[in-house]
Amino acid sequence: MTTTAPTTATASIDRPTVVAPARRTRRRRRRPRVGTNIVAIVFSIVWIFPVYWMVNTAFKPRAEVMNPTPHFVPYQPTVQNFVVAITQSDFLRDLLNSLIVVIGALIISLALALFASAALSRFRFRGRRVIMIVILAVQMLPATALLIPQFLIFNDLGLLDSYFGLILAYVASVLPFSIWTLRGFFVTIPVEVEEAAMMDGASTWRTLRSVLFPLVVPGVISTSVFAFISAWNEYILAYTFMKDQTMYTLPIWLVSFSTPTTGTDYGGQMAASVLFALPVVIFFLVIQRHLVTGMSAGAVKG
Structure with missing residues (x-):
């Protein structure tokens, strides 16, 4: 007690x-x-x-x-100002040029980045780390440092003033970032998923196509947004590689509102800027939910 x-x-x-x-x-x-x-x-x-x-x-x-x-x-x-921007310039023609070049570069860069990131993350081969370091080093270089060598190479190959040449230049600019981003998504996939598919008799190609690639769809969406914005806003490559005015893209069209003789039409230029940014905003709003999911899923240490 x-x-x-x-x-x-x-x-x-x-x-x-x-x-x-x-x-x-x-x-x-x-x-x-x-x-x-x-x-x-x-x-x-x-x-x-x-x-x-x-x-x-x-x-x-x-x-x-x-x-x-x-x-x-x-x-x-x-x-x-919007009427002037659309009617008194080559807006529709340059818009078509931008869509052709950007969509072509986006498709090619995503396809190459998908296979390259899968190889760098799931396979073990000699020189893999060297390739990753080289890709990272190329991404760190400023675009202006590569402009003259690219121009000389493309001039020797006869790729100037062509859609295909500009598409290749855009692919070279966005591909390193796309590979590194998609590699982060492949690293998050457990190895057991791949091993289970192979134990069921799936080949390497079948495992990539039916198991791994569907799991990195959020990463593909996230990478496509940044690659699209990077290629859509690019000006230096388009202005350097395209001497024919009928091949100009929208960033060059945007600069045409400021000339040494007539000065700058600020109202028309701002209206043109709104029209220029509108496709990117629409594209972002359409896949915004997938973008947030993809960024959070790939934010791991790889």
């Missing part, structure tokens, strides 16, 4: 000290992070303001665009 009472009393006294830290932790988690939210809001405003100003300027008449006093909302909204 004398030993039971102190034990019960001690337990009743010690119980609040054990539960209290957990309750304090929950309360801390429930408190709004005011500082983090403010920083996020400020960062979002700084990031979105140039986009807003581009759209705002695109709907302004020329008088408001050239007014030294900034107007954050158009006083007299107009779509004349």
Whole structure:
């Protein structure tokens, strides 16, 4: 009787000290992070303001665009800048050129990156690490450093002023990034899945086609977004390799609104920028859910 009472009393006294830290932790988690939210809001405003100003300027008449006093909302909204951008330039022709070149480069680069990343992640062969280091080194080089050698090689091969030549140049620029990104997705696939398919009698090609490739579809989607944006916004290669104006792409068309003789049509240029960014935005919105899933699935140490 004398030993039971102190034990019960001690337990009743010690119980609040054990539960209290957990309750304090929950309360801390429930408190709004005011500082983090403010920083996020400020960062979002700084990031979105140039986009807003581009759209705002695109709907302004020329008088408001050239007014030294900034107007954050158009006083007299107009779509004349969009009409000028579409009708008084080669927008449709250059849009077709961009679609042909970018889609061709995207298909070829994804196909090559898919097989290359599968080989670098699932097979063991001599020189595999050297190849990976070389791919990473090529990706780290600036594009302007490779411009002159590429131009000389393509000139000797007769690939200038052609869709195929520009597609190959775009493939060379986006392929290293695509290989490294897709390799991260292949590394996440357990080896047991591949071994189980081979034990059931599947060949190497059947295992790749029916087991591994379907599992890296989120990675293909994520890689396609970044490859598409990189090829769509490319200007230097298109301007250097294409001397025929009928072969120009949209980035070169965008620069045509600023000339030494007539100056810069800021309203038309901003309207053209909106039209130029619209396909990328639509493409991103369509596959946004798959993009987030793919980025989180491939974010592992490989």
